[in-house]
Amino acid sequence: MALSVLLVDDSKFVRKGIAKALPTILDGQEFIFSEADNGNEALKLLYSISYDLVFLDLTMPEKTGYEVLQNLKERGIKANIIVLTADIQPEAEKIVRSLGAVGYMEKHSSFNKDALIKILQEINLL
Numbered sequence: 001m002a003l004s005v006l007l008v009d010d011s012k013f014v015r016k017g018i019a020k021a022l023p024t025i026l027d028g029q030e031f032i033f034s035e036a037d038n039g040n041e042a043l044k045l046l047y048s049i050s051y052d053l054v055f056l057d058l059t060m061p062e063k064t065g066y067e068v069l070q071n072l073k074e075r076g077i078k079a080n081i082i083v084l085t086a087d088i089q090p091e092a093e094k095i096v097r098s099l100g101a102v103g104y105m106e107k108h109s110s111f112n113k114d115a116l117i118k119i120l121q122e123i124n125l126l
């Protein structure tokens with residue numbers, strides 16, 4: 001069965017980069033790709049659809065990634081959420097993991113494929 005992937009980031013550039021990198025990373029696994037560009041849109045989707053994998057930006061309009069995680073936690077919705085962030089705050093990883101994120105990746109100008117492959121292996125999606 002195809003993996004369902006949701007990518008939440010307000011940067012079109014980042015969404016394009018990940019969309020381009022995913023086929024190689026998922027190594028031929030079929031996947032269905034959905035996108036959201038703000039926190040409210042993401043929650044609307046996450047409340048009604050169960051995704052296999054979610055990429056979540058932290059800094060976004062409407063609701064931040066932290067607020068999205070908090071809302072999901074309050075509703076008891078579990079998902080394989082990998083947080084993408086450009087802010088290098090030492091506490092950020094601890095906070096998002098306590099809110100239920102399964103992975104944490106810094107955003108660089110080039111997408112860090114090795115880091116993502118490691119996370120996907122940890123959660124048994126690869």
Ligand SMILES: [Mg+2]
Binds near residue numbers: 009010011058059060
């Ligand atoms: Mg952002």
